Amino acid sequence: MSLTPKSLSRRNLLRGLGGGVLGAGLAGCGVPAAYVAPGDRAGADLSADDKRLAWANWPLYIDTDDDDTTKRPTLEAFEKRTGISVDYVEEINDNDEFFGKISPALMNHQATDRDLIVMSDWMCARFVRLGWVQEMDRANQPNVTKYLDPLLRSPAFDPGRAHTVPWQSGITGIAYDHRRLGREIRHVSELWDRDLKGRVTLLSGLDESFALLMQGNGVDITKWTADDFHQVCDQVEKYVHNGQIRRFTGNDYTKDLVSGDVLACQAYSGDVIQLQADNPDIRFVVPEEGAELWSDSLMIPDLASHKANAERLVDYYYDPEVAAELAGWVNYVCPVPDARNVLASSKDEETAALAENTLIFPDDEMRERLVIARDITSGERVEFSKRWNAIVGL
Incomplete structure (x- = not known):
């Protein structure tokens, strides 16, 4: 297994800002969570006879061959192992944009022609709330059951990671x-210390920025309130001025x-x-007050035609050997902690060193300070987006 860290991060591409006009408008569109009747989410699953699936993902978010970037070794290995052909499309460049692309079909109880999609968890929360994704069958996913990181198992928006x-x-x-x-x-x-005046930046996206700032105020971000949000806005507004x-x-x-x-x-x-x-003097810190742990997550949309095939692919990537190969390429926090042992056993020194990188495999001390924030509800989003965007635009 050859694992080579890459120099270009997927997050160097556009990410959804979360507080944009499109996101605020759709979040407040009034589509109820029960719009899709229980039992209606699943269409006819053709997986038994039709060995294929369609997967929409972000660019630069899967391993590729060093000599031919059109080849994706782990994905090709899955196809060979299972006989399932995967139509893999890198069509997601922004959470809100992709939501706008497929929401008309979902809103009208129509298939999206995609069996698997990857969205940031704050956007996953919206899909789950609207009832637009199917519950996964864990009987088809023994690796997920066994190896999913306990820190990621039960976010507030999707208890038990059912969807x-x-x-x-x-x-x-x-x-x-x-x-x-x-x-x-x-x-x-310390971002507000005098020796940093004029040399501090914050993330512009509402969903990306607010949780860490709340943690700096000692807030438990699993159950933050509107008052906590407005306190952060007051502080940020002051430091902008x-x-x-x-x-x-x-x-x-x-x-x-x-x-x-x-x-x-x-x-x-x-x-x-x-x-x-390129610059070892650049450091990353999880503050003593804590930091936000986030995920980009896989979901199976309503009326997907190849649900069982999609569940099988999700489980394949939770095999520690496969997860290790992927982690060695994308360099994000691996949701499969057991992949660390795979990397550590590599005879390649650079690959083995990845196992000791706490930004890929957080150690116990760091894990104690990592928290998944509760999501912004549809009722909160319009008000909060309006306030945050006004500050960002100052």
Whole structure:
């Protein structure tokens, strides 16, 4: 098994901002969770006789061959092992955009022509709430049952992960340049220190940014309130006006950090692994108050024609050997902790070193500070998006 870390992160592409006009409008569209009648979500499953499935994913989010990027070794191995042909399409560039693309069919109780999709958990929450995804049959997924990371097993929006299974996970924390700053950062509140004035950035996306800032205030993000949200907004607004915050960013925060224009910022763990390859002085910290653990998760839409085939593919990627190969390529937090032992046993030193990287396999100390935030409900989203977007636009 050849595992080679790549220099380009999927999150360097566009991510859904979550607080955009499209997201706010659709979230408040009034489609009830019970719109699809119980028992109506599953169409005729053709899996027994039709050995194929259609899978929509994000770009750069699966292993590819070093010499031919059109080849995907783990996926091709699945096809060979099972005889199931996978139509793999990298068509998801933004959560809200893709939601808008397939929601008309789902809203009208029509098939999406996709058997498996990957969405960020805050968007998965919307699908689950609307009743637009099917419950997975764990009898077809022994690897998921056995190997799924306990930290990811039961988010508030999908208790027991009945409708979603994490594809890859990650941490929203703080990245900083230790050499340029000349000290360590351990707390969220240190973003507001005087020596960082004008050299701090925050993520512009509502869903990506609010939880870490709440944790800095000592809030339990599994049960945060509207008051907690508005307190964060008051703080951020203050630091925008006094010049502490340089700007709000998408994934372009990496450029500011590399150039030295920014000394500390909200950041994703997977990005920092890539940055550290060129600059070991860039560090990622899970603050002592905690950090948000998030996932991009697999779901089977309503009326998918190949549900059992999709369940089988999901379970295949929870085989620790397969999960290790994928983790070695994408460098996000692996949702299969047992994959660490596979990487550690590699004779290749670079591959074995990945097993010791706590941003891929968090150690026990770090795991104690990682929390999955409760999602923003449809009733909250319009109000919260309006307030947050007003601040980001200042």
